[in-house]
Amino acid sequence: MIPSMLTPEPPGANVRLFSILLDQLNRLGVHHVVLAPGSRSTPLAVALASSAMSVSVCLDERAAAFFAAGIARRSREPVMVVTTSGTASLELVPALAEASLSGLAILAVTADRPARLKGVGAPQTLDQLQAMSSYVGATISLELVASLSERDLGSIALQLVTELMRGGPVHLNIGIEEPLLGPVIEGESEISLPSTQEHESIGVRRPVRTTPAPLDTELTRGLFDPERKGWLMLGGVSQSALPDVAPEETIAGAARTLAMRLGWRLVVDSRTQLADKGECVIHLDLLTRISLPLPDIAVVIGDFPLARSAMGTLRAIVEQGGEVVTLNDRSVFRDPGRFVTTGYVADVKETLYNASKLLPEVVSGQGPNLLRQLDEKIDALVQGFAETHPDSEIAAARRLYSLLHGEEALFVSASMPIRYLDQFRGYHLDPPLVAMNRGANGIDGVIASYLGFAHTRPEALTALLIGDLATLYDVSALIHLPLAHRGLIVVLDNQGGLIFDQVPPATRIAPEVQTEYFVTPPRVRPAGVLSGIGLEVIRVSDANDLDALVERARLGEFLVAVLEVGRAVSHESLGSLYAQIDRQLAKEQMYP
Ligand SMILES: Cc1ncc(C[n+]2csc(CCOP(=O)(O)OP(=O)(O)O)c2C)c(N)n1
Incomplete structure (x- = not known):
């Protein structure tokens, strides 16, 4: 008899304990779970089946965790991922590393052999706690025993959610004895959970997320001084993905107002969801190919800019006696170039608003905005290049970004896609949300993270820009995970x-070594593999072909567009555009 034809047995005691734990977690704000199937985790899976949680199932644990990270990145809610014991649990580590650096609240729940079987050569028994400990903010190790009370479980749920609220992953490892479902509960045909009143009598209350206070008035006034030449630099801080937050109420909106009142330059990267012509400097990475006139102070809000060359520019500000100040609302140490002069942890949005209120509404005059004028000239040049080279990767990246709006989103893979977007995107009045696994910068799990990112917003198109190797790395995500309702890869x-041809060592490595050990052309092409697994794959040869595909995806399809451009051609395109930019910048430098 196949198992599904058996009469369902009454629930076991272990299922009941997990049901209570899940119920408590759900009440505390954990609504999404990604479950990877396995045996040791059986009571958890059974409890999940009758829980109020939204459950996605994925065979591949590594992809399950990246999918959870994608959901957490978009929804800003904690997401739980559940695995069985053994290497299954260790597969969570890459995504936990990304989540820990990106501050994503992932609750990794791993089933384990009971403690008494540890270190005695029992199969599938690893040190699961140690394996994850470097990447989680807290570890809770629990043995599932009948003596656990509802109050215990409520307290454990509260402890987990409190730890998650610090921003970052948390690990719950649970030793489970056989029989895995636990002894049968006589007389019960289904799980009985504590009622709301009972729940309240357990004493569990939702933990309150504490935001740091804004900077005090004196510090604010000193920091944002219109007498000084300043840059306000925004990386990944956009909050407009939050429900009920109008764009002008975001950190980006507050920064825009403040920069205008100060007469400072607003320097943004692609994650900022702010790219207005006439207000923002969007091509920092290209502009810093020459030495720019530097400000007295740069205030870096949130993540450091994506632009690699920005680091050298910021260091130069400090070396010429200026200041580089970081402002974060998470207590993280951010000084990747070890030159930051002061770091503040404060309520960023309030601080920016308060700073604006301290200034007159009229825009300060600091002379013509040379940096922005230069930015606009470079943008026109890139636009001209994209028009004359519509078959280039540069044109495709620029076009894709321009086609997406507001609530729509673009997930971007590490490697050249991030660079293309950061360097060559154009101005945009209603830019899409741009996201990436920028914490650990891996090319693993990109598709799973994208699918997770799309999962919470089925009503809006979410696109992915990705290279061929990152695609092939994560094809399994497209087999095991739910596809986006409106998706375009x-x-x-x-x-x-291609990145390996763009980085400095490339010129010093023998071409055959470069190809075989770095560039590693794959034996198969993504178009063939992806159509082989049943996806609709469209070969495009012109960036403008994307218009119709975006429209179709917007109406509810999941499509893959593949632009096949040879490595040498792409390399040449980049070389010729950079040469044009350098000529233009040299001219500007001579006649500022
Ligand atoms: C998990 C992981 N393995 C290896 C790397 C190193 N790495 C960075 S970029 C890259 C190549 C990416 O190729 P592709 O996705 O085709 O993008 P392209 O460089 O062509 O834009 C590799 C292997 C990484 N970042 N992450």
Whole structure:
């Protein structure tokens, strides 16, 4: 008899304990679970089946965790991922590393052999706690025993959620004895959970997320001084993905107002969801190819800019006696170049608003905005290049970004896609939300993270820009995970890791070593693999072909567009555009 034809047995005691724990977690704000199937985790899976949680199932634990990270990145809610014991649990580590660096609240729940079987050569018994300990903010180790009371479980749920609220992953490891479902509860045909009143009598209250206070008036006034030349730099701080937050109420909105009143330059990267012509400097990475006139102070809000060259520029500000100040609302140490002069942890949005209120509404005059004028000239040049090279990766990245709006989103893979977007995107009055696994910068789990990111917003198109190697790395995500309701994956197939031709060592490595050990052209092409697993794959040869595909995806399809451009051609395109930019910048430098 196949198992599904058996009469369901009454629930076991272990299922009941997990049901209570899940119920408490759900009440405390954990609503999404990604479950990877396994045996030791059986009572958890059975409890999940009758819980109020939204459950996604994924065979591949690594993808399950990246999918959870994608959901957490978009929803800003804690997301739980459940695995069985053994290497299954260790597969969570790459996504936990990303989550810990990106501050994503992932609750990793791993089933384990009971403690008494540890260190005695029992199969599938690893040190699961140690394996994850470097990447989680807290570890709770629990043995599932009948003596656990509802109050215990309520307290454990509260402890977990409190730890998650610090921002970052938390690990719950649970030793489970056989029989895995636990002894049968006589007379019960289904799980009985504590009622709301009973729940309240357990004493569990929702923990309150504490926001740091804004900077005090004196510090604010000193920091944002219109007498000084300043740059306000925004990285990944956009909050407009939050429900009920109007764009002008976001950190980006507050920064825009403040920069205008100060007469400071507003320097943004692609994650900022702010790219207005006439207000923002969007091409920092290209502009810093020459030495720019530097400000007295740069205030870096949130993440550091994506632009690699920005680090050198910021260091130069400090070396010429200026200041580089970081402002974060998470207590994280951010000084990747070890030159930051002061770091503040404060309520960023309130601080920016307070600073604006201290200034007159009229825009301060600091002379013509040369940096922005230069930015606009560079943008026009990139636009001209995209028009004359519509078959280039540069044109495709720029076009894709321009086609998406507001509530729509673009997930971007590490490697050249992030660079393309950061360097070559154009101005945009209603830019889409842009997200990436920028914590650990892996090319693993990109598709799973994208699918998770799309999962919470089925009503809005979410696109992905990705290279061929990152695509092939994570094809399993497209087999095991739910696909986006409105999705478009744009694969830039340049036959290997183009990035390795763009980084400085490239010129000093023998071409055959470069190809075989770095670029690693794959044996198969993404278009063939992806159509082989049943996806609709469209080959595009012109960036403008994306218009119709975006429209179709917007109406509810899941499509893959592949732009196949040879590695040499893409390399040449970049070289020729950079040469044009350098000529233009040199001219500007001579006649500022
Ligand atoms: C998990 C992981 N393995 C290896 C790397 C190193 N790495 C960075 S970029 C890259 C190549 C990416 O190639 P592709 O996705 O085709 O993008 P392209 O460079 O062509 O834009 C590799 C292997 C990484 N970042 N993450």
